[in-house]
Amino acid sequence: MSRRIFSGPFLLFILCGTLIPLGVIAYYGITDRSGSFTLDNILAIASPEHSEALFLALLLALISTVICLLIAFPLGLILKDSRLGKKGFMVFIFILPMWMNFLLRTMAWQVLLERNGIINQLLDLVGLPHLDIINTPAAVVLGMVYDYLPFMVLPIYNALIKIDRHVIEAAYDLGASSPQVLLKVIAPLSLPGIVSGITMVFVPSLTTFAVSNMLGGGKVNLIGNIIEQEFTVSSNWNLGAGLSLVMMIFIVISMALIEKFDKNGEGNVL
Amino acid sequence: MKKTFKGIYLFLIMLFLYLPIFTLMVLSFNGGKTMNAWVGFSLEWYEEMFANRQIMEALGNTVSIAFWAASASTVIGVLACMGISAMKEKPRTLLMGLNNIPLLNADIVTGISLMLSFLMFGISLNYGTVLMAHITFCIPYVILSVMPKFRQLENHTYEAALDLGATPAYAFFKVVLPDIMPGIVSGFLLAFTMSVDDFVITHFTRGAGINTISTLIYSQVRVGIRPMLYALSTLIFVTVFIILIVVNIISHKKEEKES
Numbered sequence: 243m244s245r246r247i248f249s250g251p252f253l254l255f256i257l258c259g260t261l262i263p264l265g266v267i268a269y270y271g272i273t274d275r276s277g278s279f280t281l282d283n284i285l286a287i288a289s290p291e292h293s294e295a296l297f298l299a300l301l302l303a304l305i306s307t308v309i310c311l312l313i314a315f316p317l318g319l320i321l322k323d324s325r326l327g328k329k330g331f332m333v334f335i336f337i338l339p340m341w342m343n344f345l346l347r348t349m350a351w352q353v354l355l356e357r358n359g360i361i362n363q364l365l366d367l368v369g370l371p372h373l374d375i376i377n378t379p380a381a382v383v384l385g386m387v388y389d390y391l392p393f394m395v396l397p398i399y400n401a402l403i404k405i406d407r408h409v410i411e412a413a414y415d416l417g418a419s420s421p422q423v424l425l426k427v428i429a430p431l432s433l434p435g436i437v438s439g440i441t442m443v444f445v446p447s448l449t450t451f452a453v454s455n456m457l458g459g460g461k462v463n464l465i466g467n468i469i470e471q472e473f474t475v476s477s478n479w480n481l482g483a484g485l486s487l488v489m490m491i492f493i494v495i496s497m498a499l500i501e502k503f504d505k506n507g508e509g510n511v512l
Numbered sequence: 513m514k515k516t517f518k519g520i521y522l523f524l525i526m527l528f529l530y531l532p533i534f535t536l537m538v539l540s541f542n543g544g545k546t547m548n549a550w551v552g553f554s555l556e557w558y559e560e561m562f563a564n565r566q567i568m569e570a571l572g573n574t575v576s577i578a579f580w581a582a583s584a585s586t587v588i589g590v591l592a593c594m595g596i597s598a599m600k601e602k603p604r605t606l607l608m609g610l611n612n613i614p615l616l617n618a619d620i621v622t623g624i625s626l627m628l629s630f631l632m633f634g635i636s637l638n639y640g641t642v643l644m645a646h647i648t649f650c651i652p653y654v655i656l657s658v659m660p661k662f663r664q665l666e667n668h669t670y671e672a673a674l675d676l677g678a679t680p681a682y683a684f685f686k687v688v689l690p691d692i693m694p695g696i697v698s699g700f701l702l703a704f705t706m707s708v709d710d711f712v713i714t715h716f717t718r719g720a721g722i723n724t725i726s727t728l729i730y731s732q733v734r735v736g737i738r739p740m741l742y743a744l745s746t747l748i749f750v751t752v753f754i755i756l757i758v759v760n761i762i763s764h765k766k767e768e769k770e771s
Binding site: 244245246247248249250251252253255256258259260261262263264266267270313316317320323324331332334335336338339341342343344345346347349350351352353354360388391441445446448449451452456466469470473479482483486489490493497 | 518521522525526528529530531532533535536539588589591592594595596597598599607610611613614616617618619620621622624625626627628629632644645647648649651655705708709711712716725726729730733738741744745748749752753756760
């Protein structure tokens, strides 16, 4: 008996849980309600309502990814250098919120940002003007950064601690300044971590509908919200599937761009 | 100077990460209906939460789905690793590539595609469809945790056991399993967490009557039971914190013992 047969159930799940569903969503995307072939669902992305939602989603995802990177990289460097507390306890503190349900974490920001919420009450106390960002794209970006920051911290930290201390010391010995070491040694060597961090923040931000719905108050429509509403409210599944296909294309394009960047970076190291 | 700057930076990020969570914790002990003013310490929201059938049902569903999904995906994943590691290079690379699809794909696409498939084949959405969906997206995590252990495995010890007269099953349980056990445990835990955390895929594959904690929060967040959700989030946070601390301490002790 061949051992290969043990992978049978796995193959069944790949077939029924991944490949067939992808085929089904593609089928819905290129047919209309009666089942005849059409490209209308995919071309529907060109309508102002849909293309604006896609553009806004790309923009907000890009902004929150950049903010996460700008916060996480220095954080990773500090965590790498400092031997704070017992092994990895400090890192554990920064990763811990990841284990808490992201809807609860998003709800927390709702409570904080509300018009009569805690932040505004505190601002009242000290006599400062109100912070009115709830139900705006700014609040959605804040929610994305808050929810997905640990996904950026973890891979960057993991890449940073793998860097051989001697390589950095060698760079200093050869006369490199600290900005040079950072840009020419540490950054390229941690690039794989940065790249996976970017993917892990960018894709969920681009496709989210929960964060934008909870913190955008229905006023911030991202492509994820449009697709979700096609399935839950308007029940035009074909249109929803078609728009999902377009969104997938954008995910694949962004991943290809990121991958290319990664390869270039690694080429520089060699 | 540099050190204080680093300290301030760490402190600010910590504040950013934990202030919202602690705010919910404090509010969960606030009595009275008005949530924006401190009325006084009370446990009424905890009492109401435990008495709330919807919340308790959702909590039960979340735990039972996570347990069964993690168990099933662990069994399927370990079997898959046994099979895949016996394959030639080409089919192995292909299968590991296919394994990555659910990991890389957006949750919303996975959820929608599963929902459409269930309905297309006449399967009505209920507890079972959520469970199947969860098993599907948990398997890749198990395989990613267990596969490296199979690669490190000494094939000779297994063969030696067979040569010495062990049946393949006996050799597997006595020789192979102890070596891959750490991978299995971390795969199971990872699958369990992913299942508990999931909202999007559950949102699309659940029937009308089934709620997990995530879908309940999403549907109730604009209605009146919010203070109960604060109590719930406090409970979840404290539970997770204690579990992770214990796991940390155990693995730390283990490492000390080994070194």
